[in-house]
Amino acid sequence: MxxxxxxxxxxxxxxxxxxxxxxxxxxxxxxxxxxxxxxxxxxxxxxxxxxxxxxxxxxxxxxxxxxxxxxxxxxxxLQFTLPDGTLVTRFGNRAVGRHGRERGEEWNEAGQGPNETVDEAGQPVDKGRGASLSFVPNSFRNRTWGLEIIDDSRVAGVTRPTLKVNTYNPTVDFLPGGTAFFRAFDRVGVTGYGWMDNGELLDRSGAICRPVGYPANGQPGTDHCTVLVKGYPAHAGLGADGFPDGRTVAARPLKIGDAVEVAPSMYTTSRAMQARGDAGGIRYVAGEWLYVVGQGLTPWHGVQPRLNSAPLPESVLSGGSGSVSYNYSDEGARMFQQPAGNIGMQNMQRFLEGRRTAHSSFVTGAHDExxxxxxxxxxxxxxxxxxxxxxxxxxxxxxxxxxxxxxxxxxxxxxxxxxxxxxxxxxxxxxxxxxxxxxxxxxxxxxxxxxxxxxxxxxxxxxxxxxxxxxxxxxxxxxxxxxxxxxxxxxxxxxxxxxxxxxxxxxxxxxxxxxxxxxxxxxxxxxxxxxxxxxxxxxxxxxxxxxxxxxxxxxxxxxxxxxxxxxxxxxxxxxxxxxxxxxxxxxxxxxxxxxxxxxxxxxxxxxxxAVPAQRSLASGFPKGVAPMEEHRVxxxxxxxxxxxxxxxxxxxxxxxxxxxxxxxxxxxxxxxxxxxxxxxxxxxxxxxxxxxxxxxxxxxxxxxxxxxxxxxxxxxxxxxxxxxxxxxxxxxxxxxxxxxxxxxxxxxxxxxxxxxxxxxxxxxxxxxxx
Incomplete structure (x- = not known):
C-alpha cells in the first residue's frame, strides 16, 4: 500500500x-x-x-x-567573551517586595538587639514570611529590567580589575543609585539589612537615566545608568562571637574568584510610570545574585557569620546553574514559582507575561492574586x-x-x-x-x-x-x-x-x-x-x-x-x-x-x-536566630x-x-x-x-x-x-x-x-x- x-x-x-x-x-x-x-x-x-x-x-x-x-x-x-578577554554577563531582574534575607522582620528583631519587636509578654514577634520571592501587583508591566556586568579581570595586562555594570530598560526612567553591591552587615552599627555601594557612578550629574533598548545578542552594549566597581569593600573586623568588634579593614583590589553580592533596586519616576498608564509604585527592590569575578553568576547560600553569600557547590545544583538559591525569607511556599537564576534580561519579561496567563481565569480573566x-x-x-x-x-x-x-x-x-x-x-x-x-x-x-x-x-x-x-x-x-x-x-x-x-x-x-x-x-x-x-x-x-x-x-x-x-x-x-x-x-x-x-x-x-538547589548544606544564620524548618539540615x-x-x-x-x-x-x-x-x-x-x-x-x-x-x-x-x-x-x-x-x-x-x-x-x- x-x-x-x-x-x-x-x-x-x-x-x-x-x-x-x-x-x-x-x-x-x-x-x-x-x-x-x-x-x-x-x-x-x-x-x-x-x-x-x-x-x-x-x-x-x-x-x-x-x-x-x-x-x-x-x-x-546570557554570557559571552570579547576578543580581548572581557567577560560580559547579562541577566534579568524583576520587582519584588523585600530583600532576600528578611522574613518579615530584620535579623536583629528576631530576639536580638534593642530594636526587636516584642509582644506584651516581652517575647519576640514573628512577623511572618518575607517578600523576596513574591510577585508584586502587575509584575508583568514595566517592572523588569536588565543588568550587564562587564568584567575585565581576564584581559591581558589588567592588574586592578573592575566590574562595569550597565542597566537596561526600554520603557521607564530610572533614578540614579538603583543598584547596590556588597551587604554591609559587617560594618559597625549595622544590625539590620544595611547596604554599602562600593561602586562609583560614572554619571555624577544626578540625571535621570532615560529608557534604553536591550543590547543585541553577543554584541557590546551601551554604558547607561552605569556603576563602576573598583574593589572589595572596607568592612568591620569581627570578634570571636562573629559580630563587629570595631576594627576596620581597608578595601583591596578585586581579584578573580571574588564573590560579589549584587542586589538591584528599581527607582523610577512617577512621570515614567504614568506615561505608560501604570499606577504602580516607583520604588521596588529585586532579588539577590552572586557574581564571581572572572566566572559569572552562581547560585548561593548563606554562611557565617550572618548568612554571607557564598557559591553553592556544583553537586547541589539540581537544576544546573539556574537553580534557585537557598531561601532565607521563609517563603518555601513560593519556591516552585521562581524563574531560572541565570535568566536573561528580556526572558525575565517573557517569564512574567506567561506567569500572568497561568494565574488568570479562562472564564473571567481575573488574576488570582x-x-x-x-x-x-x-x-x-x-x-x-x-x-x-x-x-x-x-x-x-x-x-x-x-x-x-x-x-x-x-x-x-x-x-x-x-x-x-x-x-x-x-x-x-x-x-x-x-x-x-x-x-x-x-x-x-x-x-x-x-x-x-x-x-x-x-x-x-x-x-x-x-x-x-x-x-x-x-x-x-x-x-x-x-x-x-x-x-x-x-x-x-x-x-x-x-x-x-x-x-x-x-x-x-x-x-x-x-x-x-x-x-x-x-x-x-x-x-x-x-x-x-x-x-x-x-x-x-x-x-x-x-x-x-x-x-x-x-x-x-x-x-x-x-x-x-x-x-x-x-x-x-x-x-x-x-x-x-x-x-x-x-x-x-x-x-x-x-x-x-x-x-x-x-x-x-x-x-x-527553575528547580531549587538541594538543601544538603548547613546555613550560617546570625547569632541567636534559629534556622527555619527547611534549613534544619x-x-x-x-x-x-x-x-x-x-x-x-x-x-x-x-x-x-x-x-x-x-x-x-x-x-x-x-x-x-x-x-x-x-x-x-x-x-x-x-x-x-x-x-x-x-x-x-x-x-x-x-x-x-x-x-x-x-x-x-x-x-x-x-x-x-x-x-x-x-x-x-x-x-x-x-x-x-x-x-x-x-x-x-x-x-x-x-x-x-x-x-x-x-x-x-x-x-x-x-x-x-x-
Missing amino acids: MGKACVRALLGSALLTACVGGGTVRHESSTRIAADTGPDDTTITSPFPVPAAGATTASAHLPGIVPLFAPQAPIET SGNDPMTAVANLAGQRFNASSCVQCHTGNGRSPAPFMVGQRLEGMAFHVAVMDADGALRPDPRYGSAILMNAASASGASRDGGNAVKVAGFETRVVTLADGTTVELRKPRFAFDGPTPQRWSARAAQPLIGVGLLEAVPEADILARVRSKPDPDGVRGQANFSVDPETGVTRLGRFGWKATKASVRHQVAAALLNDMAVTSPVFPNRSCSMDPAGCRAAPPQIGITEGDLTALTHYMQLL DPVQVAAGRRVFDALRCAACHTAEMKTGSTHPFAELRDQTIRPFTDLLLHDMGPDLADSLPEGRAPAAMWRTPALWGIGYTEKVAQWTPVGYLHDGRARTLTEAILWHGGEAAKARQRFERLPTADRAALLAWLRSL
Missing part, C-alpha cells in the same frame, strides 16, 4: 491520527497494532520505530524519531464544561494537585482520562466524556457549578505493612465515584509539579533512549520509551511529559492541558472536537481560543521555571541517605544526573548538568499501581518515572492543602509512596522494607533535602 502512513496515538486517552511517511498502519488500539506492509512489502508491527531485539540502546537511534530542536541561535545570549489587572484576552475562552478555570487551580503553587483525602471530596483538581475499547480492540474517546471528564459547567454569571460530571472520593481501601524494625505503615488507596456513567476505561491523574520541565525538554533524545534496556537488569528493571505524534506536524517524537510520557514537548503538554482540563482551544488543538474526535481534529473549523502569542508566553513560562545524615538511595538501586529508574543539549531555544537551559532523578522512561510498577487505560506503548501498569527534584518542598508549596504522591495522589507520605512500588521496583522496595531505622531516616532526610 503506497502513500503516507497514518498512525494513531493517544491524546490524553483520545486517539490522534497523523500521517508520518510512506506505508500504512491500520487504525488500531495503541496497545495492539495490526501488522501491515510498507511500500517495500516489509512488515510494520508498530506505528513507531522500536529498537531491534538485543540491540544495545546506545546504537538504537530509532530512525524516524524527529528531535525537538534543530541547532539554532538562542533567543537571548490581588492588585493585578484582569487579563481580558483569556476571558470566556473556557468551554461550557471544564475542571479548573486557571492553571494554578490544579497545580497548587506550581506543585501537585490537592490529594484525595476525605470521603465526598470533589476532585476537579485532578484529571480523569477516559476511553472505550471497541469490539475491534481499538481505544476511542468516551462517547459522553471525550478524552477526559470535565466536572464543572459555566453559569450565566461566569462562575462554575457542578456540571453533573463530578468525580468524588467514595472511600478508601487500606492495608498495613510491617517493616523489619517493627514499624507499621498504613497504605491507603482511594475509591472513586462518578456522578455520570462510570467510564469503561479510566485513569485518575494528579497534577505534577511544573518545575524543571524546560530542562527535561532540553535533554537530547539519544541520551534518553540510551537508558532503554533491551534486557532487564538483575532486579528486573528495563525501562521503555514512549512516543508521540506531534499534533501540529505529524512527525513522530520521543514522549517526555505526562504520567505515561505521551507528550513530546512543553508546548504539546500545555496545549493538551488547556484542551482536556479547561476546554480551551489553541493553535495546537484548534477545535474542542479534538477531544471527542481526534481523527478530525485539524479538519474541523477552528474555534476561538488562546492566541499564538499567549500560548507561546505560557510555554515560555513553563520552560523557564544535618549534612552527615543527608549524605548517608544518598548512600542508602544508591544501595537500594533506586537510581535504576530515578536517574541521578543528566546533561542537557545545546539546541534548546533558551540559553538558560543549554549544556546544564542537572539532577532530576528520573530517566523519563516507562516502567512496569506492578498490579497495585495499574489502572485500566493504556496510552501509546504504556499499558495499564506502566508509568513514566517522576522526577524527584524539589520533592522536599512538596508540603511547603502545598501550604494548607493535603499532599499526595504517585499518579493518583494516594500516598500521603514518601514512605507510603515507596511501599506502593511493585513490578520493576519490587526488589528496591523490599530492600527498603528491610532497612534499619537509622538508614530509613537518613534516606527520608535526603529526599527532603531535594
Whole structure:
C-alpha cells in the first residue's frame, strides 16, 4: 500500500491520527497494532520505530524519531567573551517586595538587639514570611529590567580589575543609585539589612537615566545608568562571637574568584510610570545574585557569620546553574514559582507575561492574586464544561494537585482520562466524556457549578505493612465515584509539579533512549520509551511529559492541558472536537481560543521555571536566630541517605544526573548538568499501581518515572492543602509512596522494607533535602 502512513496515538486517552511517511498502519488500539506492509512489502508491527531485539540502546537511534530542536541561535545570549578577554554577563531582574534575607522582620528583631519587636509578654514577634520571592501587583508591566556586568579581570595586562555594570530598560526612567553591591552587615552599627555601594557612578550629574533598548545578542552594549566597581569593600573586623568588634579593614583590589553580592533596586519616576498608564509604585527592590569575578553568576547560600553569600557547590545544583538559591525569607511556599537564576534580561519579561496567563481565569480573566489587572484576552475562552478555570487551580503553587483525602471530596483538581475499547480492540474517546471528564459547567454569571460530571472520593481501601524494625505503615488507596456513567476505561491523574520541565525538554533524545534496556537488569528493571505524534506536524517524537510520557514537548503538554482540563482551544488543538474526535481534529473549523502569542508566553513560562538547589548544606544564620524548618539540615545524615538511595538501586529508574543539549531555544537551559532523578522512561510498577487505560506503548501498569527534584518542598508549596504522591495522589507520605512500588521496583522496595531505622531516616532526610 503506497502513500503516507497514518498512525494513531493517544491524546490524553483520545486517539490522534497523523500521517508520518510512506506505508500504512491500520487504525488500531495503541496497545495492539495490526501488522501491515510498507511500500517495500516489509512488515510494520508498530506505528513507531522500536529498537531491534538485543540491540544495545546506545546504537538504537530509532530512525524516524524527529528531535525537538534543530541547532539554532538562542533567543537571548546570557554570557559571552570579547576578543580581548572581557567577560560580559547579562541577566534579568524583576520587582519584588523585600530583600532576600528578611522574613518579615530584620535579623536583629528576631530576639536580638534593642530594636526587636516584642509582644506584651516581652517575647519576640514573628512577623511572618518575607517578600523576596513574591510577585508584586502587575509584575508583568514595566517592572523588569536588565543588568550587564562587564568584567575585565581576564584581559591581558589588567592588574586592578573592575566590574562595569550597565542597566537596561526600554520603557521607564530610572533614578540614579538603583543598584547596590556588597551587604554591609559587617560594618559597625549595622544590625539590620544595611547596604554599602562600593561602586562609583560614572554619571555624577544626578540625571535621570532615560529608557534604553536591550543590547543585541553577543554584541557590546551601551554604558547607561552605569556603576563602576573598583574593589572589595572596607568592612568591620569581627570578634570571636562573629559580630563587629570595631576594627576596620581597608578595601583591596578585586581579584578573580571574588564573590560579589549584587542586589538591584528599581527607582523610577512617577512621570515614567504614568506615561505608560501604570499606577504602580516607583520604588521596588529585586532579588539577590552572586557574581564571581572572572566566572559569572552562581547560585548561593548563606554562611557565617550572618548568612554571607557564598557559591553553592556544583553537586547541589539540581537544576544546573539556574537553580534557585537557598531561601532565607521563609517563603518555601513560593519556591516552585521562581524563574531560572541565570535568566536573561528580556526572558525575565517573557517569564512574567506567561506567569500572568497561568494565574488568570479562562472564564473571567481575573488574576488570582490581588492588585493585578484582569487579563481580558483569556476571558470566556473556557468551554461550557471544564475542571479548573486557571492553571494554578490544579497545580497548587506550581506543585501537585490537592490529594484525595476525605470521603465526598470533589476532585476537579485532578484529571480523569477516559476511553472505550471497541469490539475491534481499538481505544476511542468516551462517547459522553471525550478524552477526559470535565466536572464543572459555566453559569450565566461566569462562575462554575457542578456540571453533573463530578468525580468524588467514595472511600478508601487500606492495608498495613510491617517493616523489619517493627514499624507499621498504613497504605491507603482511594475509591472513586462518578456522578455520570462510570467510564469503561479510566485513569485518575494528579497534577505534577511544573518545575524543571524546560530542562527535561532540553535533554537530547539519544541520551534518553540510551537508558532503554533491551534486557532487564538483575532486579528486573528495563525501562521503555514512549512516543508521540506531534499534533501540529505529524512527525513522530520521543514522549517526555505526562504520567505515561505521551507528550513530546512543553508546548504539546500545555496545549493538551488547556484542551482536556479547561476546554480551551489553541493553535495546537484548534477545535474542542479534538477531544471527542481526534481523527478530525485539524479538519474541523477552528474555534476561538488562546492566541499564538499567549500560548507561546505560557510555554515560555513553563520552560523557564527553575528547580531549587538541594538543601544538603548547613546555613550560617546570625547569632541567636534559629534556622527555619527547611534549613534544619544535618549534612552527615543527608549524605548517608544518598548512600542508602544508591544501595537500594533506586537510581535504576530515578536517574541521578543528566546533561542537557545545546539546541534548546533558551540559553538558560543549554549544556546544564542537572539532577532530576528520573530517566523519563516507562516502567512496569506492578498490579497495585495499574489502572485500566493504556496510552501509546504504556499499558495499564506502566508509568513514566517522576522526577524527584524539589520533592522536599512538596508540603511547603502545598501550604494548607493535603499532599499526595504517585499518579493518583494516594500516598500521603514518601514512605507510603515507596511501599506502593511493585513490578520493576519490587526488589528496591523490599530492600527498603528491610532497612534499619537509622538508614530509613537518613534516606527520608535526603529526599527532603531535594
